Amino acid sequence: MKKVKYYYDSENLAFRKIKIKKRTKVAYAALFLLASALFGTLAFIVLLNTPYFETPKDRLLSREVDNFKIQYSILNKKMDQIDEVLANIEERDNNIYRTYFNTSPIPDEQRKAGFGGVNRYKELEGYDNSELVVNTSKRVDVISKQLAIQSKSLDEILKLAKEKNKLLAAIPAIQPVKNENLRAVASGFGYRTDPFTKVRKFHAGMDFSSRTGTPIYATGDGIVERADNTASGYGNHIVIRHGYGYETLYGHLSKYNVRAGKRVKRGDLIGFVGSTGRSEAPHLHYEVHKNGEVVNPLNYYYGNISAAEYIQIAKVANQENQSLD
Template sequence: MAKKVKYYFDTESLAYRKIKPKLSKKLGYIGLFLLSSALFGFLCFVVLLNSSYLETPKDRLQAREIETMKLRYAILNKKMEQIEEVLADVEERDNNIYRAYFNTSPIPAEQRKAGFGGVNRYKELEGFDNSELVINTSKRVDVIAKELAIQSKSLDEILKLAKEKNKLLSAIPAIQPVKNEQLKHMASGFGYRTDPFTKVRKMHEGMDFTAKTGTPIFATGDGVVVSADNSKSGYGNHIEINHGYGYLTLYAHLSKYKVKRGQRVKRGDVIGYVGSTGRSEAPHLHYEVHKDGKVVNPINFYYGNISAAEYVVISKLANQENQSLD
């Protein structure tokens, strides 16, 4: 399409003449066009830079680094899964074999796997595109590190117990406090029994050994005498021995003592003699075993001086529902 030509009427010559545009105006139009084109091009460049359609070499490098980081974190989490499996196996053996063997309380799972309360330890990792991945992995590493520290401390304790194994085995109350040949009979065992005075069933927290007054009573394990008096109501003359490792034994209704408070005794030492002092119906020894502050059945500890056949007989007698002597 041809460019339109503009004319004007010349009154002097009475004729139409072409209108010729001024050079400055042409240059102005050209400048305005170039400026508009530059602005439009700049805006397009900014839009492209902030879109996913145009990637600079730096962007491509960062994207590769991010993908590599994600891959490394995935590998790290896989390795941590393997570590957690091995650690769980070690913890299981620690609680149910090592600590059980040495009569030590297991470490609760909530203590082993406890988190980190209070201050946000991962605040500086927040606000990034992959913050959740990094924070969760960091938490996992910290929990494993804590479990390893607890397990290491536990194994140190087990090692110490292993070195003191002979002391531990000597301390456990492992024999009867009265010899079988000196017993008249097993009067009453551990559990609910009829009270000889009130005739009401109540918990009998020990075992009663019927024997003649003056029959020797033996310490059932190595330890230190913590009391040899009649301060406990109903027990009459009694002795308490602290064996360590959470064990304590009590011998009640004695006729007399052969030890005093603070004295160290060995398993098999004579510590006193059978009697009927305190709340007692007839001459006998009332014997209790405590572990970690809780009373336990003494029948489980007579493996040191009786045979399997004798144990079966005593166990049957102890489990009979009869009347206690105190």
């Protein structure tokens, strides 16, 4: 039963019934509806921002995010495998390839360095999963840089390999006179007695005693720099520039088989034994120069003689006797 409300009329000393105007009722109803609408809207917004209430769109986005997390996890596992393979290649590069070609290894600090300066990942920050995305992006960039460094290193190794073949061909590596044509190794590298003054002096090469006209062969690939008799004491002589700091000299020739500017290969016939210049008897005076310094030719006979022959030549060459020039 609806309650009836009264008020006290002090003038007439009586209680009178309160009558609510229709307009007021309408206003109250409108106010109630407005308040209900505002409260409902506010409650709906609060529910939307709680984990206990998801719209179909939210569920779809949530599934997409979960799928992205799975894909990033798979990507990181693949990068772990790439890291392992790349580390193996880098180890071989440093400890085998670069060691073989006498080249300094690339330090890990250079291979695995990040990117300094401006923050490259600023646009990826500020999201729920920013850390995952940023870390993965950094790994991709570091691996890409490692691959670029390794690719450049392998290009360098390939170039060194090609140069190595040229270097090995250029190094003086055989005797300039064949063993079967030798009378003897008359004198070796070092201090020897001069045949004319009988004074002990430095002998800058090796003397191979043989008959006049015995063939002389280039001991390494190179270009004939000189084929003349203008250098004092050497008579008719040949100088071959091999590159990589190597030069060889062949002195006291009877005649030439090459001229200046000719390119020769190891084993090519370049001249013939004689006794021109400051020479006591027919022989070949042979010198090896490395970076402008004379070195012992005995250390460069490994291309056409056996170990036993080398031991015998070394024994004779190391005796301090009299040279032939």
